[in-house]
Amino acid sequence: MNIFITGGAGYIGSATAEALLKAGHHVTVYDSLVTGHRPAVPEGAKFIHAELSDSLALAIALKEDKYDAVMHFAAFLNVGESVQRPLAYWRNNVANTLNLLESMEAHGVRRFVFSSTCAVYGQPDELPIVEDLPKAPISPYGCTKLSVEWMLQNCAVAWGLGSIALRYFNAAGAAEDGSLGEDHDPEIHLIPLVLRVALGQRESIPVFGTDYPTPDGSCIRDYIHVDDLAEAHLRAVEAVQPGEFEAFNVGTGRGYSVLEIIAAAREVTQHPIPIDPAPRRPSHAIVESGTRGLAGRVRLIRYNQKRSSPNNL
Numbered sequence: 001m002n003i004f005i006t007g008g009a010g011y012i013g014s015a016t017a018e019a020l021l022k023a024g025h026h027v028t029v030y031d032s033l034v035t036g037h038r039p040a041v042p043e044g045a046k047f048i049h050a051e052l053s054d055s056l057a058l059a060i061a062l063k064e065d066k067y068d069a070v071m072h073f074a075a076f077l078n079v080g081e082s083v084q085r086p087l088a089y090w091r092n093n094v095a096n097t098l099n100l101l102e103s104m105e106a107h108g109v110r111r112f113v114f115s116s117t118c119a120v121y122g123q124p125d126e127l128p129i130v131e132d133l134p135k136a137p138i139s140p141y142g143c144t145k146l147s148v149e150w151m152l153q154n155c156a157v158a159w160g161l162g163s164i165a166l167r168y169f170n171a172a173g174a175a176e177d178g179s180l181g182e183d184h185d186p187e188i189h190l191i192p193l194v195l196r197v198a199l200g201q202r203e204s205i206p207v208f209g210t211d212y213p214t215p216d217g218s219c220i221r222d223y224i225h226v227d228d229l230a231e232a233h234l235r236a237v238e239a240v241q242p243g244e245f246e247a248f249n250v251g252t253g254r255g256y257s258v259l260e261i262i263a264a265a266r267e268v269t270q271h272p273i274p275i276d277p278a279p280r281r282p283s284h285a286i287v288e289s290g291t292r293g294l295a296g297r298v299r300l301i302r303y304n305q306k307r308s309s310p311n312n313l
């Protein structure tokens with residue numbers, strides 16, 4: 001397939017671009033580099049340095065080549081920042097996706113894979129978090145992602161768009177050969193921050209909340225290895241059905257606590273990694289784990305506990 005990837009210079013997009021190339025697909029990365037990195041775009045992918053808000057650049061890009069599918073990773077994803085700057089999130093995550101979908105409609109591209117998030121569920125009353133639980137996002141970030149899912153459902157009816165939304169839990173890990181990995185600025189994710197302590201770039205790691213109703217009192221989350229995510233995208237793009245919208249959780253089904261992650265990092269790096277207990281962060285989900293896996297027509301993920309274990313940092 002000839003696949004157009006927005007955000008392919010970012011963490012998950014670049015890992016997916018690499019996996020698609022290895023599987024024999026043609027890949028074009030469209031990225032403004034607002035948070036991404038040019039060297040992360042895999043060799044063999046065509047690169048277009050442009051903004052999604054630039055409708056003309058988008059139209060030219062989609063006209064120049066005939067694409068079979070679009071994978072849409074480009075977005076802002078810092079939950080805390082989305083509370084401070086909601087309109088920047090609505091503009092980039094929703095208005096710019098609207099531009100992309102308009103251009104796809106105009107140029108006859110009918111397959112779409114969307115990077116959604118477990119943040120669409122908010123703080124669910126029950127576990128495991130399965131796809132048909134109520135959607136009640138508690139952050140502007142989660143609202144923007146859920147809004148795009150609604151847009152995709154409307155487009156399925158109106159012009160036959162086929163789309164799959166993958167609702168990721170927490171992406172983690174790097175390419176096994178070390179060529180690609182996570183590089184956000186500022187970094188907000190636990191594992192790279194923990195490793196910065198081991199590298200001597202931070203004194204300690206704050207543990208926000210030590211009184212949660214979990215076995216060790218720290219927050220539990222479900223971490224999915226970035227290569228497993230890439231594989232889920234590969235399967236999703238092949239499974240998209242014209243005129244249908246589907247959504248799947250993508251996680252391992254096993255949560256790890258913050259203290260378990262730190263213990264694993266200590267074991268791997270042989271560094272003491274001091275912790276700094278801190279109060280709970282406001283309005284963050286207490287437990288974000290427990291996806292039952294993928295309900296529905298296709299199973300997109302091969303459960304790979306080895307690759308997705310926190311020992312594989």
Ligand SMILES: NC(=O)c1ccc[n+]([C@@H]2O[C@H](COP(=O)([O-])OP(=O)(O)OC[C@H]3O[C@@H](n4cnc5c(N)ncnc54)[C@H](O)[C@@H]3O)[C@@H](O)[C@H]2O)c1
Pocket residue numbers: 006007008009010011012013030031032033034035036037050051052053072073074075076077092096115116117118167168169170171172184
């Ligand atoms: N990282 C996670 O744990 C996680 C969890 C759930 C969902 N997601 C979703 O996955 C997607 C990718 O996340 P990531 O961690 O790889 O983020 P990232 O910041 O590493 O990558 C995003 C990429 O999109 C590009 N981009 C952003 N806005 C753009 C625009 N307007 N025009 C062109 N390019 C633009 C950036 O330059 C960057 O290369 C996001 O949509 C995010 O919401 C991520």
